[in-house]
Amino acid sequence: MSGFDVAALERELRAEVDGEVRFDAGSRGAYATDGSNYRQVPLGVVVPRSIEAGVAAVQACARFGAPVLSRGGGTSLGGQCTNTAVVIDWTKYCHRLLSVDPVARTCVVEPGIVLDDLNRQLADHGLKFGPKPATHTHCALGGMIGNNSCGASAQAYGKTVDNVRRLEVLCYDGTRFWAGPTDEAAYAEVLAEGGPRARLYQGLRELRDRHLAEIRRGYPKIPRRVSGYNLDSLLPENGFDLARALVGSEGTLVTVLRAELELVEVPAADAMLVLGFDDIYAAADAVPDLLAHSKPAQLEALDGRMAQLMREEHSHLESLERLPEGDSWLLLQFTGDTKAEADAQADDLLRSLGRDRNDPAVTFSDDPAREQLMLKAREAGLGVTARPPDGRETWEGWEDSAVAPEKLGAYLRDLERLFDRYGYQQASLYGHFGQGCVHTRIPFDLRQGKGIEDFRAFLIDAAELVAGYGGSLSGEHGDGQARGELLARMFGRPLVDAMGQVKALFDPTNRMNPGKVVHPNRVDQDLRLGADWRPRAERTEFAYSADDHDFGRAVLRCVGVGNCRSHQGGVMCPSYRATGEEEHSTRGRSRLLFEMLGGHADSVITDGWRSTEVHDALDLCLACKGCKSDCPVGVDMATYKAEFLSHHYRGRLRPPAHYALGWLPLWARLTRLVPGAAQAANAALHAPGLGTLAKQLAGIDPRRDAPRFAPRSFQQRIVTRDPDPRDPRTVLLWPDTFTNHFDPQIAAAATRLLTDAGFAVAVPDQPVCCGLTWISTGQLGTARRVLRRTARILRPWLEAGTPIIGLEPSCTAALRDDAPELLPGDQDIARLAARTRTLAEQLVQHAPDGWQPPQLARAATVQTHCHQHAVLGDDPDRELMRRAGLDADVLDAGCCGLAGNFGFERGHFELSLTIAEQGVLPAVRDAAPSALLLADGFSCRTQLDQADTGRRALHLAEALALALDGPLPAHFPERAARPAP
Template identity: 35%
Template sequence: MKNASPLERQLRSNITGDVLFDRFSRGRYATDASFYQILPLGVVVPRTMDEALRALSIARDEGRIVTPRGGGTSQCGQTVNEGLVVDFSKHLNRLLSLDVENRTCVVEPGIVLDDLNRQLRKHGLWFPVDVSTASRATIGGMAGNNSCGGRSLRYGTMRDNTLSMDAALADSTLLHFGEVPRDLARVNSPQSGLELFRDMLDLGEREAAEVAERFPKVQRRVGGYNLDALVPRNAPNNLAHLLVGSEGTLAFTTQVELKLWPVIRNKVLGVCHFGSFYEAMDAAQHLVKLRPIAVELVDRTMIALGRDIAMFKPVIEATVRGDPDALLIVEFAEEDQPDNLQKLKQLSELMADLGFGWNHPQRKWGGVVDVVEPARQTAIADFRTSGLNVMMSMKQEGKPVSFVEDCAVPLPHLADYTERLNAIFARHGTRGTMYAHASEGCLHVRPVLNLKLEKDVKAMRAIAEEAFEMVREYKGSHSGEHGDGLVRSEFHEAMFGARIVADFREVKQRFDPDNLLNPGKIVDPPRMDDRSLFRYRPDYRVSELKTALDWSAYPGAGGGFQGAVEMCNNNGACRKLEGGVMCPSYRATRNEKDVTRGRANTLRLAISGQLGPDALASDEMMETLKLCVSCKACRHECPTGVDMAKMKIEVLATRAEKRGLSLRDRLVGYLPRYVELASRFAPLANWRNSSPLLRALFEKFAGISAKRALPAFRRDVFRPDAETYGASDGREVVLFADTFNRAYERENLDAALRVLIEAGYRVHIPRPADRARPLCCGRTFLSAGLVDQARRELNRLVTTYAPFAARGVPIIGLEPSCLLTLRDELLSLRSDNEAKSIGAHALLFEEFLVREAEAGRLKLPLGAISGKALIHGHCHQKSFGAFKPVEKVLRLVPELSVEAIESSCCGMAGAFGYGADTYEASMEMAELSLLPAVRCAEAATLIVADGTSCRHQIKDGTNRAPLHVARVLAMSLDSAQVKH
């Protein structure tokens, strides 16, 4: 506090929530999903709405501007500014009231759309402005942007579904904005509010003719202030609609009243294929005549990129026929499913009438693929809503840039508009990506540019001017969904005329005379191409980095480490609270610091010198990465492919080289080197667990929590007495005996060996040539940043296993984090053919058995196990798509009912859960879903978890003893033997 500014002092004295003025925290709030970056003065994360209003008041008294912020996913720079940022998303996210009968609710502005709909669904209702960022978009942010979503064809925009808003003006006056009559005599409001309302209604009356003349006649017009809400023809006028789309520039929203709709009960999709993009755009105007609720575009680029993303590849392979240039996904959602099926039939007939047919010599290539299965519909929806981020997954310096992103034109002009737009892109030496809402003439269009280059910034400016001129020619809107922000506000005069822009300025002045609320948006903006406001400013530089891992797949300094870091476009998918695994630490803390996006931003600022010298190895960077559990979920679930687990290894390696290792890092990292010795003195080595004094000393000097018992060493470690087991004529496999199962839970290896032998395989457990110690994958060394030590271990493993891989022998492992190291980190340490061959032949135990079963080769005499198995998947299994085989192999056991727990990371994550400074976060992660689900399970239920750390976390948190799948299969073999 000694060096704190008066503003910071006042905030800390009056706010119990987070008050963040350090450079690292400010940097994390300097960007949104746009290409802009403005470092704020500070950040407040209020616990209550009173605290939020107190922060507003304090900032006003100090003469500082204030920017409200939700999920920070704005694509036009709406949520970045130089003053105080107030983050509503962590605490101000409640459903305040719900009227089921009248289908309305009142919410705080920080509530996330998906979270709201989860709470509404049990009442048969939902809020249907279904933006693609629904997993992290807040209602306040959606109101600020006047969001639309994919189904606005039926449900309208945010404005159409907002009934009222309560908000504070910049002077802290609290007002209710809702429907008011033109005669305000009966309106119950403070005098200052009545004066404001009267001035706005007078403005609407005065400007009604100009508004009618200049406002585009398309539903997707979200630019400027909604002056049309004030004109007499719309009486009674809803003044909340003036706040909708105002981007936090007029008032500080405290609550929003929403209109709700019945949930969709049935739906079907028709995936229309087109041989040319123009044909798809031209067809859209005809397809909407069937009254679908959405028509969404997916273009050739998005299909190609999706095929390279693990989470999307299966649905593309199952749905896309041939090599289309574009798809239109047509969605029908009538109340009765037979009506939807009839609509699908009509869709196919309409496509035929339009001249499309599959490989018909007299027709244009194309047709319809019907999608009736809910699971595939969900997968397609996930792919479509990830369109922006799929486009951003290009591993190159140039990326699709949002600035003519969501122009909207009348549907009959859509084909010509897109064709001319592509010609503009070509004229400026680039190409564009297109996807999204063909049903309303609003496409998400992004030219591929590298905004680090002055020539590409100039091209952006020229493209914007030409594209917007064309939009005006078609009487469309240059902002059809994502608002104005810093990108489009500059062009309002060309769109609306000088008189309307003067009206916008009058509205802003009347609401916020001192220009304190998010200035520079809508009114008096800077130039959109002012590079001093860019994320990549003219002086942006990244020095050459000496990296420990291979980053050659990415562009940029450090052998591509820079490019890997810059893959994060701030889309915020890592902020989702349910579904998948990413990001477990954020789910526990809700802090921007602890989300993948926050970490990636910090890394980018660090490597570009914006956080001071040596920031990459700093204590602040370690604090930023501290709660990253290296679950690898982002590797699989981040639509742009940000791999924070791999980046963390790189940072830890830098830290270790410059600052050395802590005692805890040494104990964890070198575990494979001393575990054999410790096993010989197991009672002494385990003394720490039974001694409160030793627990306390370990916590003080090694940072290992006294609240945890460490895994117990044992004398009877797994030491095979031969290198080959099983039938001499059996199919060969290699069993990888990892450190954890070998030293702590040999029962799992014994069970796996037995299963493989009884299935008729010839099992090799080869020893390394040096015989110095058993083989190891180097996982623990990587977790401490000891990359060279990990490489040495992996070199021994490659030398030992390479002859087997060369002749196609599967390499089977039990511990996901160890076995999958051979498919991941090994290839970042060695790129030779031997390493690639081992990675290609490395399989988890369940993956191998399921593959054999599906090929008809698995001969395993399994007996019945009556009851239920409840499975928790290891994060790395989920990241590599290797969790489903666990369920499949357990379903081979007769009479066993199998159910997967919907869970994120267990929270133990190797050594993470044992840290004195991470123990609490570890337990918070576990308590989100995993431990409650286990506690609810009946005593006879088998709890199954393949991960060593997962099993220990479940045991510590519930006193239940989970089993590895191998042991369940061994139990099934026992059952079969007893029966016979």
């Protein structure tokens, strides 16, 4: 960017702004793109600690003439949140709910507040903000205002513009004011005050009056018109409402500082109908009739293609099982003051259609939990369709067009014909059909010149098509760069020129998010890929079999949807939840890895695998694998981190923890060579002075207690067992390092359980290892050698097809998931992965008929290990606990924060506990004293034992084995339950 001194601007921002000012390559790379096809490297990033600090940042930029981009959650699909500008990220600090007026049903918020967080704070008042995009767990209100966001609930509550009362805004020239409806008296007051604000208001009114007829005639009268500036909000009949005129302007006119929002009551009850149709066109044809006979709060659609993708990706299968007959479906939700009232609306509609609840093409539910599962399946559309299993890449660009609902069926048929003409077959069609809004992702070729030419030509033809139906280019996501160039085809040149005049009034020097909406960059410019994109091809350690054996393609899995920026529920992403930093989210790390691979002339990461910026971003990745399951496109940052560390430290000295913790299986084995060695090691690690020195040398935080080695390992304690591998009753119990050397009583308990269930338990007579600790520290060559040795030792069992029972979730997941990727084509490793089962899987799915687990008959609080959540799943564990009479409260409180070696390493202690205190530890403290505390993961148990909870966690095997000896006492003393190993 020419015309000003960027280094001087950085110094000015640091001097003037109370916030975090970052012009480093890592920060710029993390913010280089959003959820769109576009990429522009920012000049720098400012994270203000207050609204006034954000004002100071804009003013400093204005003194230099630097462009400004005000950013919320960064999930925009049109390129609104990427620019060669100073990015102001409001989400880390400026996220307060400032006031609530329950009587007036309004509230005032800062721009960085996340929608779900806002609604949680409003819940005690029985109120909520009505519009709810699919990104509601992490989208910011400032971004919703910038994009005029909608979501499924817009059927009942309208778009964001319909729910904004006033905005406090800042112009690039420093003019600051509250904007809202302006009657004649208020208009006169503004003019009487004089100054820049008066000139703005007067200029807007004159512009409106010049284009009065065009504005009234040129704006489509449809529910979902999001494209263009809201000049219709300036009409006299609409109250000359400047706040609503600014909604949807995408940061190109003003910076939003605060917002006064209108709220709605939370419905007391709801019910859902799902109607099946032969195809998506028939579903669309039915929408006008459904709206004529009912007033649903939501009317959503998904097609057979999307359902098939969910089945292939094993996603939302429970929801799919509840779908009625058909190949496309409409989901209608009704709300009421009572369940009977909501149910009656659904039944009335069915009667008007000549159908009832027993119709095979009808599913009815008034169970809120079940309804949320169904709606989440629809919300998952972007992620499910982004990377289909057939290997195609699909992209946004025409993902949210809208027409009047009565024209929807015809529009979809013409759109499908347009797909066929360009060879874009099999694009899924879904969306908010009650308002005529269509979502889709299209397999554009954005890597080759011809493909990009077709991309541009298709968008022009699609714009002409939707304009011919009187529709909107965007029905939800806004224009940005994806549709700005096409606006004249929808509105006509006079109205687009009028929008340009509005831009000139607010931002005459074009410094506010330039190149978006008006005076836009071309739709095929600034592409994240593009014909000139030439990333480096890297040889890798893992196979990336799901990504055509291409690390770059694996990194491209991230489409920017931002689920990793959520604050509650699931596992992903614990480090982001603790720091609020973009580069500590899965998305931010993916962006930096993308930059690391190069391919663009302005790539900000230039030293490849040796990059300090990428290393620092990955350093706080817990390798919890939560993103592998919780990310809608299956980004596996734990694997990417291991890959990076392998290359980063190749031929170089590693951190001490990599040798101490990464080689833990070897050190543990050495304590078994000499009698008393384990006790000596314990004494040394816990002795005053000597223990501290040992931790310092090992790179372990001195505040961490080293786990104690058991006097004898499980393999040393066990009576020789040598059942025939060919006996179908035989199972091989996997002696992982943590269970074998630290908690051998767990393996003993599992042996009792398996024997009680009729199995013959074998145990390897030599040391075996899954290589997990070497994998997590990126010592992948060693991990490969360890796995090959293990496979040789187990070969008789593998050839016989003997089930291998894992007790430690992280090791079990490593055998099933990591090992085949490290050693692709190795048949022994493939057999090992295929034979590996959890204890619960073996007992629930393979125990002899008639066997019942011992009965515990009590409550239990359960912390599921992240790797089990992500790789193994816990359905068998839930079923086993149910059969054992456990009333299990399985926590949905995120990661425990220890995550193997992560929480032990020097520099991670505070973050580890912060993560634990955000969910797991408070939940454990709140658990009933009589409830069992269960945690199968060694890391989870260690964190719970060492944190201030007053509780000790058991492995499920321990709890069940104790019940083999008879009923547990009513108040089971957990601290005494695990005898000293």
